[in-house]
Amino acid sequence: MLNENFPVKMFLGRGCLKNNSDLFSDFGKKCLIVTGKSSAILSGALKDVTDIFEISCISYEIFDEVEPNPLTLTCKKAGDLAASINADFILGIGGGSVLDASKAIAIFASNPDLSHSKIYERAIPSAHLPVILIGTTSGTGSEVTGVSVLTNADTGLKKSISGKDCYAEVVFGDYTYTMSTPEDVRISTALDAFSHAVEAYLSSTANSDVLYFSSRALSYLKKYITSGSFSSLNDEDYESLYIASVYAGLAINLAGTCFPHTVGYYLTENYGIPHGRACAAFFPVFAARAKKYCPERFEAILKILDTDEKSLIENIIRLTDINIKIEKSEAQRISLRWKNGVKNFDRTPGGFTYKDAESALLSL
Ligand code: NAP
Numbered sequence: 001m002l003n004e005n006f007p008v009k010m011f012l013g014r015g016c017l018k019n020n021s022d023l024f025s026d027f028g029k030k031c032l033i034v035t036g037k038s039s040a041i042l043s044g045a046l047k048d049v050t051d052i053f054e055i056s057c058i059s060y061e062i063f064d065e066v067e068p069n070p071l072t073l074t075c076k077k078a079g080d081l082a083a084s085i086n087a088d089f090i091l092g093i094g095g096g097s098v099l100d101a102s103k104a105i106a107i108f109a110s111n112p113d114l115s116h117s118k119i120y121e122r123a124i125p126s127a128h129l130p131v132i133l134i135g136t137t138s139g140t141g142s143e144v145t146g147v148s149v150l151t152n153a154d155t156g157l158k159k160s161i162s163g164k165d166c167y168a169e170v171v172f173g174d175y176t177y178t179m180s181t182p183e184d185v186r187i188s189t190a191l192d193a194f195s196h197a198v199e200a201y202l203s204s205t206a207n208s209d210v211l212y213f214s215s216r217a218l219s220y221l222k223k224y225i226t227s228g229s230f231s232s233l234n235d236e237d238y239e240s241l242y243i244a245s246v247y248a249g250l251a252i253n254l255a256g257t258c259f260p261h262t263v264g265y266y267l268t269e270n271y272g273i274p275h276g277r278a279c280a281a282f283f284p285v286f287a288a289r290a291k292k293y294c295p296e297r298f299e300a301i302l303k304i305l306d307t308d309e310k311s312l313i314e315n316i317i318r319l320t321d322i323n324i325k326i327e328k329s330e331a332q333r334i335s336l337r338w339k340n341g342v343k344n345f346d347r348t349p350g351g352f353t354y355k356d357a358e359s360a361l362l363s364l
Protein backbone atom coordinates (compact mmCIF):
# COMPACT_ATOMS: atom_id res chain seq x y z
CA MET A 1 0.00 0.00 0.00
CA LEU A 2 2.84 2.42 0.66
CA ASN A 3 3.89 4.57 -2.24
CA GLU A 4 7.43 3.86 -3.50
CA ASN A 5 8.17 7.53 -2.82
CA PHE A 6 7.42 7.07 0.90
CA PRO A 7 10.84 7.86 2.35
CA VAL A 8 10.69 6.34 5.84
CA LYS A 9 12.31 2.99 6.60
CA MET A 10 10.24 1.60 9.44
CA PHE A 11 10.88 -1.34 11.77
CA LEU A 12 7.95 -2.48 13.87
CA GLY A 13 7.47 -4.75 16.86
CA ARG A 14 9.03 -5.89 20.11
CA GLY A 15 12.82 -5.90 19.95
CA CYS A 16 13.03 -4.19 16.54
CA LEU A 17 15.72 -1.80 17.80
CA LYS A 18 18.09 -4.48 19.07
CA ASN A 19 17.40 -6.67 16.05
CA ASN A 20 18.55 -3.92 13.68
CA SER A 21 21.27 -2.32 15.77
CA ASP A 22 23.86 -2.57 12.99
CA LEU A 23 21.95 0.08 11.04
CA PHE A 24 23.15 3.02 13.19
CA SER A 25 26.74 2.81 11.94
CA ASP A 26 25.50 3.74 8.44
CA PHE A 27 24.65 7.19 9.80
CA GLY A 28 28.02 8.11 11.30
CA LYS A 29 30.00 8.13 14.52
CA LYS A 30 28.46 11.05 16.44
CA CYS A 31 24.84 11.46 17.47
CA LEU A 32 22.74 14.02 19.27
CA ILE A 33 20.09 12.12 21.22
CA VAL A 34 16.97 14.26 21.74
CA THR A 35 14.53 13.53 24.59
CA GLY A 36 12.00 15.08 26.94
CA LYS A 37 12.44 15.16 30.72
CA SER A 38 11.85 11.51 31.57
CA SER A 39 10.02 9.39 28.98
CA ALA A 40 13.17 8.21 27.21
CA ILE A 41 14.45 6.82 30.52
CA LEU A 42 11.11 5.48 31.80
CA SER A 43 10.37 3.67 28.54
CA GLY A 44 13.75 1.90 28.61
CA ALA A 45 14.54 3.09 25.07
CA LEU A 46 17.40 5.38 26.06
CA LYS A 47 19.26 2.57 27.82
CA ASP A 48 18.75 0.25 24.83
CA VAL A 49 20.13 2.92 22.48
CA THR A 50 23.15 3.83 24.58
CA ASP A 51 24.02 0.13 25.01
CA ILE A 52 24.02 -0.23 21.22
CA PHE A 53 26.06 2.97 20.82
CA GLU A 54 28.74 1.68 23.27
CA ILE A 55 29.11 -1.52 21.28
CA SER A 56 29.06 0.29 17.94
CA CYS A 57 31.57 2.95 19.11
CA ILE A 58 29.13 5.76 18.34
CA SER A 59 29.68 8.75 20.62
CA TYR A 60 26.70 10.85 21.71
CA GLU A 61 25.42 13.77 23.69
CA ILE A 62 21.93 13.99 25.14
CA PHE A 63 19.66 17.03 24.85
CA ASP A 64 16.82 16.40 27.30
CA GLU A 65 15.03 19.76 27.26
CA VAL A 66 12.19 19.18 24.79
CA GLU A 67 8.91 20.26 26.35
CA PRO A 68 5.41 19.12 25.34
CA ASN A 69 4.28 21.22 22.34
CA PRO A 70 7.94 22.02 21.56
CA LEU A 71 9.05 25.60 21.18
CA THR A 72 10.94 26.76 18.10
CA LEU A 73 13.56 28.27 20.42
CA THR A 74 14.19 24.93 22.13
CA CYS A 75 14.69 23.28 18.73
CA LYS A 76 17.05 26.05 17.66
CA LYS A 77 19.07 25.60 20.88
CA ALA A 78 19.37 21.84 20.28
CA GLY A 79 20.19 22.40 16.60
CA ASP A 80 23.06 24.67 17.58
CA LEU A 81 24.29 22.03 20.02
CA ALA A 82 24.18 19.36 17.29
CA ALA A 83 26.19 21.64 14.99
CA SER A 84 28.75 22.46 17.69
CA ILE A 85 29.48 18.79 18.39
CA ASN A 86 29.51 17.95 14.65
CA ALA A 87 26.70 15.45 15.04
CA ASP A 88 26.26 13.16 12.03
CA PHE A 89 22.64 12.38 12.87
CA ILE A 90 19.77 13.11 15.27
CA LEU A 91 18.02 10.39 17.26
CA GLY A 92 14.72 11.38 18.88
CA ILE A 93 13.21 9.24 21.66
CA GLY A 94 9.79 10.25 22.98
CA GLY A 95 6.22 11.15 22.20
CA GLY A 96 5.08 13.33 19.32
CA SER A 97 6.62 16.42 20.90
CA VAL A 98 10.14 14.96 20.89
CA LEU A 99 9.71 13.38 17.45
CA ASP A 100 8.52 16.67 15.94
CA ALA A 101 11.28 18.60 17.70
CA SER A 102 13.89 16.15 16.36
CA LYS A 103 12.82 16.87 12.79
CA ALA A 104 13.21 20.63 13.37
CA ILE A 105 16.51 20.17 15.24
CA ALA A 106 17.90 18.29 12.23
CA ILE A 107 17.04 21.29 10.04
CA PHE A 108 18.53 23.85 12.44
CA ALA A 109 21.68 21.73 12.84
CA SER A 110 22.62 22.02 9.18
CA ASN A 111 21.40 25.62 8.86
CA PRO A 112 23.13 27.54 11.65
CA ASP A 113 22.06 30.93 10.26
CA LEU A 114 18.36 30.07 10.41
CA SER A 115 16.71 31.94 13.28
CA HIS A 116 14.11 30.02 15.28
CA SER A 117 10.95 31.44 13.68
CA LYS A 118 12.37 31.46 10.12
CA ILE A 119 11.85 27.71 10.03
CA TYR A 120 8.23 28.43 9.06
CA GLU A 121 9.32 30.26 5.91
CA ARG A 122 10.53 26.93 4.46
CA ALA A 123 13.28 28.40 2.26
CA ILE A 124 15.87 26.17 3.89
CA PRO A 125 19.27 26.28 2.16
CA SER A 126 20.94 23.07 3.42
CA ALA A 127 19.59 19.53 3.71
CA HIS A 128 18.70 18.41 7.22
CA LEU A 129 20.81 15.93 9.18
CA PRO A 130 19.48 12.36 9.03
CA VAL A 131 16.79 11.67 11.64
CA ILE A 132 16.08 8.40 13.44
CA LEU A 133 12.97 8.24 15.63
CA ILE A 134 11.82 5.97 18.44
CA GLY A 135 8.22 6.63 19.48
CA THR A 136 7.11 6.21 23.11
CA THR A 137 3.42 7.13 22.73
CA SER A 138 0.64 5.65 20.58
CA GLY A 139 -0.93 8.76 19.14
CA THR A 140 0.55 11.29 16.80
CA GLY A 141 1.93 9.02 14.09
CA SER A 142 4.72 11.59 13.69
CA GLU A 143 6.94 8.60 12.99
CA VAL A 144 5.40 8.34 9.50
CA THR A 145 4.33 11.90 8.69
CA GLY A 146 6.27 14.57 6.85
CA VAL A 147 5.07 17.05 9.46
CA SER A 148 6.48 18.72 12.55
CA VAL A 149 4.20 20.75 14.82
CA LEU A 150 6.07 23.50 16.65
CA THR A 151 5.01 26.29 18.99
CA ASN A 152 6.31 29.62 17.73
CA ALA A 153 8.23 31.01 20.70
CA ASP A 154 7.44 34.57 19.56
CA THR A 155 3.65 34.17 19.40
CA GLY A 156 2.86 31.11 21.53
CA LEU A 157 0.86 29.72 18.59
CA LYS A 158 1.14 26.13 17.37
CA LYS A 159 1.91 25.82 13.67
CA SER A 160 3.15 22.92 11.61
CA ILE A 161 5.87 22.73 9.00
CA SER A 162 5.75 20.01 6.40
CA GLY A 163 7.64 18.70 3.42
CA LYS A 164 10.27 16.20 2.38
CA ASP A 165 12.66 17.53 5.02
CA CYS A 166 10.17 16.64 7.79
CA TYR A 167 10.38 12.87 7.32
CA ALA A 168 12.57 10.63 9.42
CA GLU A 169 15.04 8.41 7.62
CA VAL A 170 14.50 5.47 9.99
CA VAL A 171 11.86 4.69 12.62
CA PHE A 172 11.87 2.01 15.30
CA GLY A 173 8.29 1.39 16.40
CA ASP A 174 8.56 -0.91 19.40
CA TYR A 175 5.26 -0.78 21.31
CA THR A 176 6.96 -1.96 24.52
CA TYR A 177 8.37 1.58 24.86
CA THR A 178 4.81 2.87 25.27
CA MET A 179 4.08 0.63 28.27
CA SER A 180 5.37 3.16 30.81
CA THR A 181 2.85 5.83 29.75
CA PRO A 182 0.46 6.96 32.51
CA GLU A 183 -3.22 6.29 31.80
CA ASP A 184 -4.02 9.93 31.05
CA VAL A 185 -1.33 10.02 28.36
CA ARG A 186 -2.62 6.72 26.92
CA ILE A 187 -6.14 8.16 26.70
CA SER A 188 -5.11 11.47 25.17
CA THR A 189 -2.82 9.86 22.60
CA ALA A 190 -5.45 7.28 21.62
CA LEU A 191 -7.93 10.14 21.17
CA ASP A 192 -5.38 11.77 18.87
CA ALA A 193 -5.08 8.61 16.76
CA PHE A 194 -8.89 8.36 16.73
CA SER A 195 -9.18 12.00 15.60
CA HIS A 196 -6.60 11.40 12.84
CA ALA A 197 -8.46 8.34 11.61
CA VAL A 198 -11.91 9.96 11.52
CA GLU A 199 -10.76 13.36 10.24
CA ALA A 200 -8.81 11.72 7.40
CA TYR A 201 -11.65 9.28 6.60
CA LEU A 202 -14.22 12.07 6.41
CA SER A 203 -11.96 14.60 4.71
CA SER A 204 -12.89 15.72 1.21
CA THR A 205 -9.32 14.76 0.22
CA ALA A 206 -9.62 11.10 1.26
CA ASN A 207 -8.70 8.62 -1.48
CA SER A 208 -8.89 4.84 -1.33
CA ASP A 209 -5.52 4.55 0.46
CA VAL A 210 -6.72 6.99 3.13
CA LEU A 211 -9.95 5.05 3.62
CA TYR A 212 -7.91 1.87 4.00
CA PHE A 213 -5.39 3.32 6.49
CA SER A 214 -8.13 5.01 8.54
CA SER A 215 -10.29 1.90 8.71
CA ARG A 216 -7.32 -0.20 9.83
CA ALA A 217 -6.62 2.37 12.55
CA LEU A 218 -10.25 2.35 13.70
CA SER A 219 -10.34 -1.45 13.78
CA TYR A 220 -7.33 -1.48 16.09
CA LEU A 221 -8.83 1.30 18.26
CA LYS A 222 -12.33 -0.17 18.44
CA LYS A 223 -11.97 -2.15 21.67
CA TYR A 224 -10.58 0.81 23.63
CA ILE A 225 -12.73 3.63 22.23
CA THR A 226 -15.97 1.69 22.62
CA SER A 227 -15.19 0.32 26.11
CA GLY A 228 -13.53 3.53 27.27
CA SER A 229 -11.06 1.37 29.18
CA PHE A 230 -7.34 2.14 29.06
CA SER A 231 -6.23 0.42 32.27
CA SER A 232 -4.89 -3.09 32.89
CA LEU A 233 -3.66 -3.33 29.31
CA ASN A 234 -1.70 -6.38 28.19
CA ASP A 235 1.04 -6.77 25.61
CA GLU A 236 -1.41 -7.20 22.75
CA ASP A 237 -3.35 -4.08 23.78
CA TYR A 238 -0.24 -1.90 23.71
CA GLU A 239 0.70 -3.33 20.34
CA SER A 240 -2.80 -2.66 18.93
CA LEU A 241 -2.78 0.94 20.13
CA TYR A 242 0.65 1.53 18.60
CA ILE A 243 -0.30 0.00 15.25
CA ALA A 244 -3.48 2.11 15.25
CA SER A 245 -1.43 5.26 15.67
CA VAL A 246 0.82 4.31 12.76
CA TYR A 247 -2.10 3.61 10.41
CA ALA A 248 -3.80 6.84 11.48
CA GLY A 249 -0.52 8.71 10.86
CA LEU A 250 -0.34 7.26 7.35
CA ALA A 251 -3.91 8.43 6.77
CA ILE A 252 -3.32 12.07 7.79
CA ASN A 253 -0.05 12.09 5.92
CA LEU A 254 -2.08 11.69 2.73
CA ALA A 255 -5.34 13.45 3.57
CA GLY A 256 -4.43 16.01 6.23
CA THR A 257 -6.68 16.74 9.20
CA CYS A 258 -9.94 18.72 9.41
CA PHE A 259 -11.19 21.60 11.60
CA PRO A 260 -10.89 19.83 15.01
CA HIS A 261 -7.09 19.91 14.78
CA THR A 262 -6.94 23.61 13.92
CA VAL A 263 -9.40 24.73 16.58
CA GLY A 264 -7.99 22.19 19.05
CA TYR A 265 -4.62 23.97 18.94
CA TYR A 266 -6.28 26.90 20.70
CA LEU A 267 -7.35 24.69 23.65
CA THR A 268 -3.75 23.51 24.03
CA GLU A 269 -2.19 26.96 23.68
CA ASN A 270 -4.61 28.73 26.02
CA TYR A 271 -5.83 26.07 28.44
CA GLY A 272 -2.93 23.57 28.39
CA ILE A 273 -5.22 20.73 27.28
CA PRO A 274 -3.15 17.85 25.84
CA HIS A 275 -3.29 17.63 22.05
CA GLY A 276 -5.40 14.48 21.65
CA ARG A 277 -8.09 15.57 24.10
CA ALA A 278 -8.11 19.07 22.59
CA CYS A 279 -8.87 17.71 19.11
CA ALA A 280 -11.39 15.10 20.28
CA ALA A 281 -13.29 17.83 22.16
CA PHE A 282 -14.76 18.86 18.81
CA PHE A 283 -15.81 15.37 17.76
CA PRO A 284 -19.52 15.95 18.54
CA VAL A 285 -19.62 18.99 16.23
CA PHE A 286 -17.53 17.17 13.62
CA ALA A 287 -19.77 14.08 13.77
CA ALA A 288 -22.89 16.23 13.25
CA ARG A 289 -21.39 17.74 10.09
CA ALA A 290 -20.27 14.34 8.84
CA LYS A 291 -23.75 12.94 9.37
CA LYS A 292 -25.22 15.82 7.37
CA TYR A 293 -22.69 16.08 4.52
CA CYS A 294 -21.26 12.57 4.10
CA PRO A 295 -23.72 10.22 5.84
CA GLU A 296 -22.45 7.05 4.13
CA ARG A 297 -18.92 7.56 5.34
CA PHE A 298 -20.11 8.41 8.82
CA GLU A 299 -22.19 5.21 8.88
CA ALA A 300 -19.13 3.28 7.68
CA ILE A 301 -17.16 4.54 10.68
CA LEU A 302 -19.91 3.43 13.07
CA LYS A 303 -19.93 0.05 11.36
CA ILE A 304 -16.15 -0.41 11.69
CA LEU A 305 -16.40 0.52 15.38
CA ASP A 306 -19.51 -1.65 15.75
CA THR A 307 -21.30 1.08 17.70
CA ASP A 308 -24.04 3.66 17.33
CA GLU A 309 -23.74 7.42 17.12
CA LYS A 310 -25.05 8.18 20.62
CA SER A 311 -22.74 5.71 22.40
CA LEU A 312 -19.72 6.82 20.39
CA ILE A 313 -20.25 10.49 21.15
CA GLU A 314 -20.90 9.77 24.84
CA ASN A 315 -17.70 7.73 25.07
CA ILE A 316 -15.58 10.37 23.36
CA ILE A 317 -17.00 13.13 25.59
CA ARG A 318 -16.30 11.04 28.69
CA LEU A 319 -12.73 10.21 27.62
CA THR A 320 -12.05 13.79 26.55
CA ASP A 321 -13.23 15.14 29.90
CA ILE A 322 -13.10 18.84 29.00
CA ASN A 323 -14.29 21.14 31.76
CA ILE A 324 -14.02 24.57 30.20
CA LYS A 325 -16.63 27.00 28.97
CA ILE A 326 -15.71 29.63 26.43
CA GLU A 327 -17.51 32.99 26.52
CA LYS A 328 -19.03 34.43 23.35
CA SER A 329 -16.61 37.39 23.28
CA GLU A 330 -13.63 35.04 23.51
CA ALA A 331 -14.99 32.72 20.79
CA GLN A 332 -15.61 35.71 18.51
CA ARG A 333 -12.14 37.12 19.06
CA ILE A 334 -10.33 33.79 18.59
CA SER A 335 -12.24 32.72 15.50
CA LEU A 336 -11.06 35.85 13.66
CA ARG A 337 -7.67 34.17 13.53
CA TRP A 338 -9.13 31.84 10.87
CA LYS A 339 -11.03 34.50 8.92
CA ASN A 340 -8.81 34.23 5.85
CA GLY A 341 -9.43 30.51 5.48
CA VAL A 342 -7.54 27.40 6.53
CA LYS A 343 -6.82 24.22 4.53
CA ASN A 344 -8.21 22.08 7.36
CA PHE A 345 -11.49 23.99 7.19
CA ASP A 346 -11.80 23.48 3.41
CA ARG A 347 -11.35 19.72 3.80
CA THR A 348 -14.04 19.47 6.50
CA PRO A 349 -17.32 17.88 5.35
CA GLY A 350 -19.55 20.68 4.02
CA GLY A 351 -16.69 23.20 4.38
CA PHE A 352 -16.14 25.22 7.52
CA THR A 353 -15.84 28.95 8.17
CA TYR A 354 -14.45 31.05 10.99
CA LYS A 355 -18.06 31.60 12.08
CA ASP A 356 -18.49 27.81 12.33
CA ALA A 357 -15.29 27.77 14.44
CA GLU A 358 -16.89 30.33 16.77
CA SER A 359 -19.91 28.03 17.20
CA ALA A 360 -17.65 25.02 17.77
CA LEU A 361 -15.80 26.87 20.55
CA LEU A 362 -19.14 27.79 22.14
CA SER A 363 -20.28 24.15 21.99
CA LEU A 364 -17.79 23.03 24.66
P1 NAP B 1 3.98 14.37 24.18
O1 NAP B 1 3.78 15.85 24.31
O2 NAP B 1 5.09 13.92 23.32
O3 NAP B 1 4.14 13.71 25.62
C1 NAP B 1 3.18 13.96 26.61
C2 NAP B 1 3.71 13.52 27.97
O4 NAP B 1 3.84 12.11 27.98
C3 NAP B 1 5.10 14.08 28.28
O5 NAP B 1 5.11 14.50 29.60
C4 NAP B 1 6.02 12.88 28.07
O6 NAP B 1 7.17 12.91 28.90
C5 NAP B 1 5.12 11.75 28.50
N1 NAP B 1 5.54 10.46 27.90
C6 NAP B 1 5.72 10.17 26.60
N2 NAP B 1 6.05 8.87 26.44
C7 NAP B 1 6.09 8.32 27.68
C8 NAP B 1 6.38 7.02 28.18
N3 NAP B 1 6.63 5.98 27.36
N4 NAP B 1 6.36 6.82 29.51
C9 NAP B 1 6.04 7.84 30.36
N5 NAP B 1 5.76 9.10 29.94
C10 NAP B 1 5.76 9.33 28.62
O7 NAP B 1 2.58 13.76 23.69
P2 NAP B 1 2.10 13.26 22.26
O8 NAP B 1 0.64 13.27 22.32
O9 NAP B 1 2.79 12.01 21.86
O10 NAP B 1 2.59 14.40 21.24
C11 NAP B 1 1.87 15.61 21.12
C12 NAP B 1 2.56 16.53 20.13
O11 NAP B 1 2.59 15.92 18.82
C13 NAP B 1 1.82 17.85 19.99
O12 NAP B 1 2.73 18.91 19.89
C14 NAP B 1 1.06 17.66 18.68
O13 NAP B 1 0.73 18.89 18.06
C15 NAP B 1 2.05 16.86 17.87
N6 NAP B 1 1.49 16.10 16.74
C16 NAP B 1 2.27 15.90 15.67
C17 NAP B 1 1.79 15.23 14.56
C18 NAP B 1 2.66 15.03 13.36
O14 NAP B 1 2.21 14.52 12.32
N7 NAP B 1 3.92 15.40 13.41
C19 NAP B 1 0.50 14.70 14.55
C20 NAP B 1 -0.28 14.93 15.69
C21 NAP B 1 0.21 15.61 16.79
P3 NAP B 1 8.56 13.63 28.48
O15 NAP B 1 8.28 15.11 28.54
O16 NAP B 1 9.51 13.16 29.48
O17 NAP B 1 8.91 13.20 27.09
Ligand code: ZN
Nearest residue numbers: 140192275279
Ligand atom coordinates in the same frame (compact mmCIF):
# COMPACT_ATOMS: atom_id res chain seq x y z
ZN1 ZN C 1 -3.17 15.11 16.14
